[in-house]
Amino acid sequence: MARRLYRRTPRLNARRIGLYLLLIAVAALFIGPFLILLSAATKPAGQDVFGFPPDLIPRPPVAEWFREAWTTIPYARFLVNSVIYVGITVPVYLVVSALTAYPLARIAFRGRGVFFMLFLSIMFLPGELMLIPRFLVMSELGLTDTFAAVILPAILSSLGIFLLRQAFSQIPDEIVEAARVDGANEFAIFWRICVPIVAPTLAVLAILGFVSVWNSFIWPLVVLTSQSKFPIALGIAYLSGVSGTDVRGLAAGTVISLVPVVVVFLLLQKRILNSMGGAVKG
Amino acid sequence: MPGLKGRVVGQHWYTPYVFMLPGLLFYAAMFAWPAVIAIQLAFSDYDIVHPVRFSGLDNFVRMAHDPRVWIALRNSLLFVLMFLPLTVVAPLFLAMLVNLKLRAIQAFRMLYYLPVITSMVAVAVAWRYVFNREGVVNWVLGLFGAGPTDFLLDRHWALPTVVLLEAWKNAGLFMMIYLAGLQSVPSDQIEAATIDGANAWQRLLNVVVPSLRPTFAVTLVLSMLEAMRAFESVYVLTRGGPLDATLTLGYYIWSKAFEDYDMGYASAVGLLLWAIMIVLAGFNLLVTRRRDI
Numbered sequence: 322m323a324r325r326l327y328r329r330t331p332r333l334n335a336r337r338i339g340l341y342l343l344l345i346a347v348a349a350l351f352i353g354p355f356l357i358l359l360s361a362a363t364k365p366a367g368q369d370v371f372g373f374p375p376d377l378i379p380r381p382p383v384a385e386w387f388r389e390a391w392t393t394i395p396y397a398r399f400l401v402n403s404v405i406y407v408g409i410t411v412p413v414y415l416v417v418s419a420l421t422a423y424p425l426a427r428i429a430f431r432g433r434g435v436f437f438m439l440f441l442s443i444m445f446l447p448g449e450l451m452l453i454p455r456f457l458v459m460s461e462l463g464l465t466d467t468f469a470a471v472i473l474p475a476i477l478s479s480l481g482i483f484l485l486r487q488a489f490s491q492i493p494d495e496i497v498e499a500a501r502v503d504g505a506n507e508f509a510i511f512w513r514i515c516v517p518i519v520a521p522t523l524a525v526l527a528i529l530g531f532v533s534v535w536n537s538f539i540w541p542l543v544v545l546t547s548q549s550k551f552p553i554a555l556g557i558a559y560l561s562g563v564s565g566t567d568v569r570g571l572a573a574g575t576v577i578s579l580v581p582v583v584v585v586f587l588l589l590q591k592r593i594l595n596s597m598g599g600a601v602k603g
Numbered sequence: 604m605p606g607l608k609g610r611v612v613g614q615h616w617y618t619p620y621v622f623m624l625p626g627l628l629f630y631a632a633m634f635a636w637p638a639v640i641a642i643q644l645a646f647s648d649y650d651i652v653h654p655v656r657f658s659g660l661d662n663f664v665r666m667a668h669d670p671r672v673w674i675a676l677r678n679s680l681l682f683v684l685m686f687l688p689l690t691v692v693a694p695l696f697l698a699m700l701v702n703l704k705l706r707a708i709q710a711f712r713m714l715y716y717l718p719v720i721t722s723m724v725a726v727a728v729a730w731r732y733v734f735n736r737e738g739v740v741n742w743v744l745g746l747f748g749a750g751p752t753d754f755l756l757d758r759h760w761a762l763p764t765v766v767l768l769e770a771w772k773n774a775g776l777f778m779m780i781y782l783a784g785l786q787s788v789p790s791d792q793i794e795a796a797t798i799d800g801a802n803a804w805q806r807l808l809n810v811v812v813p814s815l816r817p818t819f820a821v822t823l824v825l826s827m828l829e830a831m832r833a834f835e836s837v838y839v840l841t842r843g844g845p846l847d848a849t850l851t852l853g854y855y856i857w858s859k860a861f862e863d864y865d866m867g868y869a870s871a872v873g874l875l876l877w878a879i880m881i882v883l884a885g886f887n888l889l890v891t892r893r894r895d896i
Contacts, residue, residue, distance in 0.1 A: 421626030424619030454637030
């Protein structure tokens with residue numbers, strides 16, 4: 322064993338170093354723009370943001386642009402709004418999706434397949450195409466420019482119902498039958514036995530829900546008019562439209578908006594990465 | 604699955620509907636009702652101020668004579684054509700790269716995935732800096748003797764730049780889809796091909812690609828639909844400009860509806876976009892089905 326390692330190591334090392342260099346070069350393409358943003362956000366006023374050759378190191382790094390972004394627009398308000406949007410949307414989304422997916426997986430009834438296809442059809446009604454009619458529905462309901470208008474369309478997704486149905490149907494019958502013999506009703510079986518078992522799937526959906534609500538832009542733009550209800554993404558667009566915003570201030574504001582998503586991603590990266598490929602593949 | 608014949612103890616005929624009730628209500632209010640309104644509006648005149656007026660096929664006749672619809676259609680199709688190789692081919696190589704058994708490979712997967720989870724608005728700000736006249740891209744091009752270009756203000760470069768942003772932002776997602784596919788390719792097949800003397804390129808073409816067929820079916824549909832409905836990137840980077848160079852169908856619908864309040868006409872264009880997406884998805888389904896048989 323030891324001898325084999327000894328003999329193979331040198332050749333592997335050259336190949337390995339080459340592969341790591343390639344991996345790092347590709348990584349630079351993907352995170353480079355974020356680093357440039359961070360660099361612009363921390364450069365002092367006297368140092369050029371742009372120029373040939375690019376000079377990315379701030380000398381010295383300063384925090385004043387974060388303060389400027391924070392005060393130019395009601396930044397704290399936008400952050401709180403986004404937290405409210407996420408805090409209401411995600412739990413409701415999980416409960417509604419689980420309730421809907423459960424019978425599609427575990428109760429035999431006529432038309433089950435039709436109902437499943439109905440919920441999957443959401444895939445072919447993308448938000449971009451629903452802007453106009455949903456705006457009119459919200460006017461009809463008297464909900465334009467309210468928090469509810471932002472939240473309601475985000476409660477149902479085909480991915481959520483698809484993944485949860487899959488998770489529920491993989492629960493072994495014996496577990497459920499045992500509870501049924503003990504006299505548990507269907508809701509008790511759903512809530513006390515099945516929901517805890519599909520918790521990993523719920524966690525994945527919670528993360529995806531958080532990311533999509535945090536980043537949502539177009540629908541709030543259409544349905545909201547009061548600045549006091551803007552989510553953070555709309556706040557950034559607003560900041561970039563405020564005349565006289567320094568490129569450094571805009572960069573700083575953008576960096577702050579990225580922090581929550583990046584932190585969640587770093588903490589839960591394994592779960593997110595492993596879910597994504599599998600989720601889309603089905 | 605519980606027994607298909609006879610009622611299970613504790614279940615009634617109405618049990619599944621009670622469970623699905625909230626879901627069905629949201630479906631009705633946020634999808635079915637708007638879909639009906641969208642179709643109705645496509646055959647009507649509506650400017651928000653005056654009541655909806657049925658106008659038959661007027662909107663569609665108008666569309667056929669509207670040069671901007673044709674520009675938007677052309678730009679959307681160009682978008683798909685440029686977007687496809689960047690999201691269906693390139694991420695396969697990314698996936699092969701991060702499928703290597705190396706230490707810290709998970710960290711690289713994470714870095715490549717980062718743009719997927721960040722907001723388009725934030726990413727667009729970063730890209731405006733990268734593609735600035737005095738930004739990094741122009742500096743690199745300058746090293747090869749190319750003069751500085753205002754990519755987002757140039758009629759020829761604006762659309763490819765927006766496509767590149769969308770592809771860059773989505774590459775990590777497509778990479779993870781391919782990675783899941785690659786990890787289910789039987790390794791004994793690859794070993795057998797290696798023993799038979801196949802080089803890396805031959806192994807890719809003859810073993811890996813054929814066994815990834817179901818994955819390609821997914822990435823192809825996803826890529827086409829994503830490109831067809833591209834809108835947010837256009838909104839935050841170019842607003843359809845310069846001179847309609849980045850006017851996509853999605854952006855045209857938005858500007859007709861929420862800038863001109865020409866809701867009926869915008870809905871008719873929306874119906875066209877919807878029809879194209881259904882045809883593309885259906886076409887994909889047909890092609891991939893046939894291969895399976």
